[in-house]
Amino acid sequence: MTSRFLLSALTASLLLSGCATNPVTGKREVMLVSKGQELAMGQQSDPAVTAQFGLYPDQKIQAFINDKGKQMGAISHRPDLAYQFRVVDSPVINAFAIPGGYVYFTRGIMAHFNNEAQFAGVLGHEIGHVTARHSAKQQTNAIIGQVGLMGAMIASPRLAQFGEQAMQGMQLLFLKFGRDDESQSDELGVEYSSKIGYDANEMADFFQTLQRQQQQSGAEPIPDFLSTHPNPADRYARVHQLAAQWQQSNGKPKLAVNRDQYLRLIDGITYGEDPRQGFVENNAFYHPELKFQFPVPQGWKHQNSPQQFQMADPAGKALMMLMLAPGATPEEAAQALAKQFSLQVVESRKLTVHGFPAVAFVADQVQQDQQTGQQVAGVRVLSYLIQDGKTMYALIGAAAPADFAGYAPVFTSTMEGFQRLTEANKLNRQPEHVRIRTAKAGQTLAQNLTANGVPAKRHEEMAILNGMQLSDKLGRGLLFKVVGK
Structure with a gap:
């Protein structure tokens, strides 16, 4: 049996066995993820999402999104789902959904809405991703793509050497929803928000806010044909048209905007980065709540979240991160970290970093060479486990073995620069908040x-x-x- 025939047989088998009816369109389509698997995916992913971003601690805003979300879920194409709604503690202007009915709004996007109708339109859009099973379809595409890749690996031993990296790339390729899915969710956003009594024209107006925000940030706009999301200007015109059509066909009902109610709801919401969770200034990372600081290498990109702080070399050849580690001592933490990341320790030593007990070790993350079957060092790691009272910090630097020696001094300088934060102007740094004025x-x-x-x-x-x-x-x-x- 040739590899081409094997690939065709595998794909055909998947297509025949994996058809399901889409709840929104009523059409049969290839779906290799069952409803039960879809629910399980959401239940497994939700704790990781909330841990990554943290929940925004405002009960009245959370109650608002729960109330509107439940109301909208009940009139959607999948009213049987037990929808879950979260406001996460991120300044990024974003909303997203994962399989099984989990919908997330950042505090950043909540701050940029100017009325309830804008919020409702985006809420309907995200619920639309769930009801149309876009996440499940996305996962199906990834599975079919991997079957195709397996066929190519059989045909080409050379490609097989890079099979794992290629599969990871395939998953990234399907990470975002396609433009057709986004357009369908815009339609559902208009339908769902209108059905619970909101003017969907406001949803269209919010796309202008997104476009202006993109222009002000200096980000290069993505050409339409390269973007998985439709252009904001095109979405503005199309959603206005969809809203007008819905209102015309439903007897031009009186629909709400509720501007003042929404603005009073978000009065005081945190705006932008929250320095209490850590911030970078003058090539150093400061954490006022945990009272520590360490240097950030010149020119390195960085990203902060409640779970970890990441730094990346602009050339893409090395990365560092700070995270919490389990264990009562630096030695216990080092053992747990090595086990977590499947590291083989090459050398280890005890030391003190600015008065903090610590353990430093060099280790290799071993991978199997698919051609020879031998184990080779895929990544070399330098890690410092630093103890501050009952808290254990892990600073990790990683690079390819060939590049490690060149980056080791950068890793060491950053990790040995970990020290107590004592500057009052850093310790007392406060976030900005949205204030409503008349x-x-x-x-x-x-x-x-x-x-x-x-x-x-x-x-x-x-x-x-x-x-x-x-x-x-x-x-x-x-x-x-x-x-x-």
């Missing part, structure tokens, strides 16, 4: 911002946050947002 009659947004102490250099940022232009005249008593400590 406009004076006859003044523009720019004039109202100035009257509330917003510096001119932040006026455009505040205009985007409010979904307005700086020249817009605000009526007496109109609520608007400013940002302050």
Whole structure:
């Protein structure tokens, strides 16, 4: 049997055995993930998502998303699902869903909505991903792609050598929803938000906020044909059209916007990065709550989350991270870390880092060479386990064995720079919050911002946050947002 015939037989078998009816379209389609598996995927992934971002601690906002989410889930194409809704503690403007009915909004996107109708439209969009089983279809595509890859590996022993990396690349390829899925979810966002009484035109207006935010951040817009998400400008026009069609076909019902109610709800929400969770300044990472600091290599990219702090060499040849480690002593923590990452320790030593007990070790993460069957060092690691009272920190640096010697001094300098944070201006750093203010009659947004102490250099940022232009005249008593400590 040839590899080409084997590939065809495997794919055909999957296609024949894996058909299911899509709850939204009513059409039969290839679906290799059962509803039970879909639910299990969500239940397994949810703890990791919440641990990665942390939940935003505001009960009234969480109650709001739960109430609207349950209401919308009940009128969706899958009312039987036990939907779960979370607001996560991230400044990024984003909302996303995972299989099984788990829907997440960041505090960043909650801060940028200007009324309940905008929120409801995006909520409907994310529930639409769930009801149309886009995550399950995405997983099916990945499975079929891997079957195709297996066929190619049989045909080409050389490709088989890189099979594991290629499969990882295949999974990344299907990481985002396709443009067709996004467009379908926009349609469902209009339908669902309208059915629970909101004006879906506001959902379209929010796409302008996204477009302006992208332009202000300096990010290069992605050409339409390269993007999995439709262009925000195109989505603006299309969603307005969909909203008008829905309203026309349903007798032009009176639909809510609820601007003031929403702005009062988010009054005080944390805006931007929260320095209490750690921040980078002048090539150093500071954590006011945990009271430590260490240097960040010049030019390295970095990303912070409640679970870990990551740093990456711009050339992509090395990375470092800080995370918590289990164990009562540095020695116990080192053993647990080595087991967790399947590391074979090459050398180890005890030391003290700025008064903190520590263990440092060099280790290899061993992989099997698929051609020879022999074990080879895939990655070499330097790790420092540092004890601060009952807390154990793991600082980990990793690079390919051939590059490790060149990066080892950078790793060491960062890890041995770990020390107690004592500077008052760092320890007392506070986040900014959205504050709701009332406009004076006859003044523009720019004039109202100035009257509330917003510096001119932040006026455009505040205009985007409010979904307005700086020249817009605000009526007496109109609520608007400013940002302050």
